[in-house]
Amino acid sequence: MPAEKTQSKVERGVYLSLSAYIVLSLLKLGVGWFYSSEALVADGLNNSTDILASVAVLVGLKISRKPADRDHPYGHLRAETIASMIASFIMVVIGLEVFISAVKSIVEFNIKPPSTIAGFTAIVSAFVMLAVYRYNIKLARETDSQGLKAAALDNRSDAFVSIGAAVGIFGAQFGILWLDPLAAVLVALMIIKTGWDIFYETSHNLSDGFDYEEGKEMEKKILQVIGVKQVTDLKARNHGSSAIIDVTILVNPSLNVIESHEITENIEAMLKQAYKVGSISVHVEPHEMKKEVERNE
Template identity: 55%
Template sequence: MDVYANLKQGERGVWVSIIAYVCCSLVKVGVALAAGSEALLADGLNNTTDVVASVAVLIGLRISRKPPDHDHPYGHFRAETISALVASFIMLAVGIEVLSRAISSLFNPEMKAPDMLAGWTALATAAVMFGVYRYNRRLARATHSQGLMAAAEDNRSDALVSVGTFAGVAGAQFQLHWLDPLTALVVGGIILKTAWSIFREAAHRLTDGFDRGELEALRSTIAQIPGVKDIKDIKARYHGSSVLVDVVIHVDPRLNVTESHTITEDIEARMRAAHNVNAVHIHIEPDERSQR
């Protein structure tokens, strides 16, 4: 599938997330205020900020689809990674706010058990978000979209948070009033952990980090191409959802230009088929061993 087609498919997943988050946040916040549940309110606020984070991812995907121009000859694909970074910052701010509210409520001596309606609301929305997570994860893997995968991971965290919210509200019914704010505290911790995970991956990609195991897999594929005598150097980096590979290979010095070019075409075709890599810059050098 074409890179731009992948980005367009990714947008569909983000829209699904946005619609789900808007509906869930409105229901959760409304029920939380009526039922007096700190845990469900924290959960609802989390979904509210997820709307903003999802919009950031959507904007990143839209910008990524812009074709190359005079000052962006490689295109705008990294806008998708930047959007994931922005989403992590938003989640960080919300996580801190949720933790602050939870700690304050936990030490409130006048705590009361929330209405069980809050628990059932949390459980129902957990089922919704888990369905959204599975949909977006499938789509992210098919389109190789980092922004959409970040959104999918957030969907899963939200589903687990809502399950925890249900447990906290249910436990509070048995005179364990502290379980509701304690659950809100756990929710805040999960939000911060997810934010850190997304930030770390996005920052790693923006600084041209690349997994060594994946790089060795690319090297192995190229080494198996007929005509490649040796691989002098290989580098790879992410450009949004795409991978850019630079490789220096040694070939028989007796080959003519056409024969050498055929080897580069074989490398490009194999990289596309085996690793979905569409951009490979290949530098050819004569193999000194073959000259002896």
């Protein structure tokens, strides 16, 4: 898929999330405040953090589209990952604020019974966010976008948060008044967990982490390329939604430069077809010479 078309799809998903969050946060905060539901207010604040997170992802996407330059020879794709990390910080901070407020309400038992209107608002919101999640997770898989994947996972957690808020609100209708602020506590914990999950993944990628098993799969595929005798080293790291790969292979020393180069081209073509790869560097060494060195050692 062309990069421009991929970026356009990703932005479409983020704009959809942003629109849903703006409408739902205003609705939840208004209904929650007017009908005395801490759980719905917490859910509305959760969506407010999502607005900020979506804006951060959009900014990151805009920056990531900039072409490579002298200071960024690999391009600006990591801007999307950085934006996702910023979004995770926002989620955790707001989650902690909601948690402290809800616990304080339970301890002081300063609770007003919420209206069923608040409960129905939460249920409608849950269905809306589940629909947005299904759309965005499909786009994230098609484009392999970390930013959109983070947004989609947040969409799903928001739907569960709204369901939890609804349970708390309707439970309070049966005289269990503490169930509403308890639902707010659970909402806060889900916000914090979502933020932590996104932070963990983005920090792994920004610190040049790469899935070990996927690296081993790459090695096996490279060994299947005709002419490759051995893979002595393979390093990979994520750069935005693509990977940068450096690999050293051993080939028959009797091959000339053109034949060796043809093997490297076959490796590059195979990896780009099997994985989303941004850059590949293949270093060729003679197979028998390598074995001779090892015997001398």
